[in-house]
Amino acid sequence: MSVLEVRDLRVTYAGGFAAVRGVDLELTAGQKLGVAGESGCGKSTLALTLLRLLPAGAQVSGQVLLDGEDVLTMRWGRLRAVRWAGASLVFQGAMHSLNPVHRVADQIAEPIVLHGRATPGAARRRAGELLEQVGLPAARGRAYPHELSGGQRQRVMIAMALACEPGLIIADEPTTALDVMVQAQILRLIEGLVADEELSLIMISHDLAVLADTCDRLAIMYAGRIVEKGPAHKVFTSPHHPYAQALASAFPRIGDPTARFAPHGLPGDPPDPSALPPGCAFHPRCGVALDTCASEDQTLRAAGVGRAAACVHVGEGR
Structure with a gap:
C-alpha cells in the first residue's frame, strides 16, 4: 500500500525560480527512501x-497524495x-527549529495536546517517554535548547516528530551540522525507530x-528533477546517470589507492533555477554529453529491474 x-x-x-520540475515519487508502508543531490537541486x-x-x-502544481488524500488541496483544518x-518533518537546524524560551519537554508535549491526544499532564509524561526513546x-526535558548539545537537540527534534505517532517521517539533512560520531549515532537511532515503529521514512541528504x-x-535530484532512482545499493555502487556517477565517486574509500591518488569531483555548480540551460540541464557539466543533449531534454527511462535514469546513454531494458 502506498503511504505517499x-x-x-x-x-x-x-x-521564475523553478525549484522542482515534474517530480514523481512513491513510498510504500515501511519503506525508506533517500533523496540525494547537491545544494540547490530542490x-x-x-x-x-x-x-x-x-x-x-x-x-505549486501536481499532486501529493498522503494515504490517498491530496495535501495540496486539503482545507486548513x-x-x-x-x-x-x-506525517512529520525533522529539520536540519535543530537550534533554529526549537523555541529558545521554552523547555524542550513542553515543546514535545505541545503537538500532543493540540491534536487532542492527551491532557497537558499526560502529554508531559509522554514527552519524558519520548526523550528516553531517543536516548x-x-x-533533560527541563532543559532549554541552548543547554543541550547539537546531537541532543537533534534527538529532541526526532522525539517531536514521533510525538503524535505519524506514519511518515521526513528527515531533511538531519545530521548535517553534527560531527561524524554523533552523526552515526543519530542515523542508527532513526533507523532503529523506523524499524521498531514500522514507519515510512524519507531521508534527504547530499x-x-x-x-x-x-x-x-534512492532518488537522485538535479536541477529540480529526479535523474535516477532505484535500489539504494545499486544506485550507489553502479549508477547509470553521469551526475549520480559523479556523486558516488566523490566519496573517498579508505584503503583504496585510486580514491586516494586520483580523487574525483564535479566542476561547476548546479544551474540557476531561473535560467536553466536548454536540453538536458546537466549537459554543461557532463563529460559524456552528446550534441543532442544540448537541445533535447531527457526523461526517466528503464535502466534495469526497478531502476530508471534520465540519460541518452541509457537504453530501454538496460
Missing part, C-alpha cells in the same frame, strides 16, 4: 512541499490534523553514502 504518491510535482518561486523544497510548508508566493499525526534521560547505508531506495 507524488505526481508531476512542480514548484516555482517568485522571479531537495528541501520537495520536503517542505510534502506538508505544504512553502512560502505564500510559491506556485484537515491539513493541521495531518501535520504531526499523519535522553527524561529529566551524502550519498549515508543514504545508501540507511535507505531501501
